[in-house]
Amino acid sequence: MITLASIGSVAPMTPAMPANIQVTLALAIILFAIGLVGFLTRRNMILMFLSTELMFQAAALAFVAFGRMWMDLSGQLMVIFILTVAAAEAALALGLVVLLYRRKETLSSEAWAELKE
Amino acid sequence: MNANLFYAAAALGAVVLYLMMEPRPAAFRAALTVCGLAAVALIISAVARNAPVPEAAGTDPSFWVHVMVALVAVAGAARMVTHPRPVYAALYFVLVILAVSVNFLLLQAEFMAFALLIVYAGAILITYLFVLMLAQQSGDQSMRGEESAWYDRTPREPIAALILAFIMLSATGDALFRRDNSVPWLASPAVVARANIRAWERMEDMPELLLRESAAIAETAGISDIAKLERGADGRLISVDPSGTTASLTLLSTNGDRHPITLDGTAAPANSTALGHALVAQFPVSLELAGVILLMALFGAVVLARRQMAMAEDERRAAAGLPRIDDGGSLSRGGAA
Numbered sequence: 001m002i003t004l005a006s007i008g009s010v011a012p013m014t015p016a017m018p019a020n021i022q023v024t025l026a027l028a029i030i031l032f033a034i035g036l037v038g039f040l041t042r043r044n045m046i047l048m049f050l051s052t053e054l055m056f057q058a059a060a061l062a063f064v065a066f067g068r069m070w071m072d073l074s075g076q077l078m079v080i081f082i083l084t085v086a087a088a089e090a091a092l093a094l095g096l097v098v099l100l101y102r103r104k105e106t107l108s109s110e111a112w113a114e115l116k117e
Numbered sequence: 118m119n120a121n122l123f124y125a126a127a128a129l130g131a132v133v134l135y136l137m138m139e140p141r142p143a144a145f146r147a148a149l150t151v152c153g154l155a156a157v158a159l160i161i162s163a164v165a166r167n168a169p170v171p172e173a174a175g176t177d178p179s180f181w182v183h184v185m186v187a188l189v190a191v192a193g194a195a196r197m198v199t200h201p202r203p204v205y206a207a208l209y210f211v212l213v214i215l216a217v218s219v220n221f222l223l224l225q226a227e228f229m230a231f232a233l234l235i236v237y238a239g240a241i242l243i244t245y246l247f248v249l250m251l252a253q254q255s256g257d258q259s260m261r262g263e264e265s266a267w268y269d270r271t272p273r274e275p276i277a278a279l280i281l282a283f284i285m286l287s288a289t290g291d292a293l294f295r296r297d298n299s300v301p302w303l304a305s306p307a308v309v310a311r312a313n314i315r316a317w318e319r320m321e322d323m324p325e326l327l328l329r330e331s332a333a334i335a336e337t338a339g340i341s342d343i344a345k346l347e348r349g350a351d352g353r354l355i356s357v358d359p360s361g362t363t364a365s366l367t368l369l370s371t372n373g374d375r376h377p378i379t380l381d382g383t384a385a386p387a388n389s390t391a392l393g394h395a396l397v398a399q400f401p402v403s404l405e406l407a408g409v410i411l412l413m414a415l416f417g418a419v420v421l422a423r424r425q426m427a428m429a430e431d432e433r434r435a436a437a438g439l440p441r442i443d444d445g446g447s448l449s450r451g452g453a454a
Contacts, residue, residue, distance in 0.1 A: 014309075015303060015304035015308070015309055016224070016225075016304070017170070017173060017174070017177055017179075017180065017303075018168045018169045018170055018302035018303050019164075019165045019168035019170070019171065019173065019174035019177075019180055020174075020177075020179060020180055020183050020223070020224075021302060022164045022165065022167070022168050022293055022302065023161055023164055023165055023180070023183045023184065023187060024183060024187075024220055024224065025164075025293060026160055026161060026164045026187070026290070026293060027186075027187040027190055027191070027220070029286055029289045029290055030130075030157065030160065030187075030191055030194075030286065031190060031191070031194050031213070031217075032285070032289075033282040033283070033285055033286040034134070034191070034194040034195055034197075034198055034282070035194070035198070036278070036281065036282045036285060037134060037198055037275075037278050037279055037282045038194075038197065038198030040273070040274065040277070040278035040281065040282075041138065041198065041272035041273050041274065041275050041278045042198065042269075042272070042273070043268035043269070043271065043272075043273050044203055044266075044268055044269050046203060046245060046248060046249055046252070047198075047203055047206055047269070049245075050197070050206065050207060050210055050245060051197075051198060053210065053237075053241070054194055054197065054198075054210065054213065057213060057214065057217050057237075060217070060229075060233070061217055061220060061221075064220075064221055064224050064226045064229060065224060067224075067226070068224040068225060068226070069301075069302065069304065070304065070308060070312075071304055071308060071309060071311075071312035072312065072315075073391055073392055073395040074395070074399070075226075076226045076228070076229050076392055077392065077395060077396055077399065077400055079226075079229050079232075079233075080229070080232070080396065080407070081403060081407055083232065083233070083236050083237070084407040084410060084411060085410065086237070086241060087236065087240065087241055087411065087414070088410050088411055088413070088414035089414075090241045090244050090245065091244065091414045091415070091417070091418045092414050092417045092418060092421070094244055094245065094248045095417065095418045095421035095422060096421060097248060097252070098248055098251065098252060098421075099421055099424065101252045102428060102429070106266075106268070107203075107252055107253065107266070107268070108266070108268035109268075110268070110273075
């Protein structure tokens with residue numbers, strides 16, 4: 001049975017089962033790949049940023065899994081910094097997107113194709 | 118063999134994702150869902166069968182929770198990048214976050230699991246939803262009677278993107294199938310001992326917590342007048358045994374009696390305590406930098422919002438036939454007016 005103690009709480013110092021770590025890492029790379037697909041195929045600027053958030057999630061998952069594997073807290077600390085960067089990015093990027101939307105009345109990233117080169 | 122299964126399943130997943138990109142009838146979508154989940158299940162089984170102790174996986178219930186969480190997360194992520202309506206895509210991302218935070222719980226990262234729920238699902242995603250609703254009101258010109266805008270229904274270069282993602286997935290997945298034992302998937306006793314000793318050393322920096330924990334243990338043994346902890350000859354409060362499973366310390370009661378006691382793993386700091394200590398003790402500069410980044414983001418957002426207010430006011434003035442405030446690009450004057 002999964003009790004709170006086996007999910008983890010007061011006495012965390014038991015090694016993790018390798019299959020659990022590997023499945024989590026597999027999930028992380030799948031999520032990263034899907035996020036990459038989303039970033040490349042989506043034309044909506046907001047959803048492009050949302051896809052990068054998905055890639056952040058994948059990175060966070062890999063950090064926590066490796067931290068669990070080495071029984072070290074640094075992995076979880078990295079996730080705190082990922083959260084910080086994600087929050088800052090969301091605030092600034094969304095502010096910019098709204099600004100761009102007011103100019104062209106569309107969220108399509110191709111409306112700004114003249115900015116290339 | 119397992120690696121080939123992994124590549125085949127990843128290719129199947131890529132095909133499914135390609136077919137999901139365009140809006141489809143419901144029956145076709147259900148079939149795609151089954152195929153996609155089968156692809157993920159194949160990837161997981163390839164990875165799990167390749168694990169150092171594969172027979173343990175099937176009997177451990179937490180492994181099956183991992184599998185279910187992975188299926189939910191991948192399904193939500195696939196729907197998020199393919200759904201034609203942006204608000205639904207954002208809501209599917211909330212599903213992904215829920216699954217990831219359950220995964221964090223399973224990996225004994227309790228604090229991060231709840232922080233992820235509160236910060237991501239509670240704050241960041243709400244910001245995204247606000248902006249989506251602000252920027253995409255119904256009756257938008259780009260919709261032209263459809264339920265979503267053309268740029269949300271048509272993917273850009275899906276085949277090239279999927280090939281790229283497949284290559285990346287295969288290259289990173291390859292690391293999971295290394296045969297050379299360079300990655301110690303199962304923590305060795307030395308790693309476990311080091312982690313335990315580090316946990317007790319954290320306790321050394323938290324003397325009040327240590328006193329409270331040990332006084333509670335002493336009280337169950339009938340000693341209630343604990344005054345303080347005695348420092349050992351090396352100046353440390355606790356001495357950890359080499360395997361790190363237990364630590365011993367000496368309590369002094371008010372009348373000067375010495376009570377040696379032994380603490381076991383349950384007295385070690387819980388996840389949030391240990392995490393807070395590690396954050397301040399190991400990464401103090403990064404913590405300050407994170408604060409600076411957040412402050413700068415706040416300033417940036419305020420500056421951008423002020424520009425928007427100035428522009429909106431300008432547009433209202435232009436619509437009313439008044440002269441524009443902003444002709445030469447000095448937007449701050451418009452905001453103050």
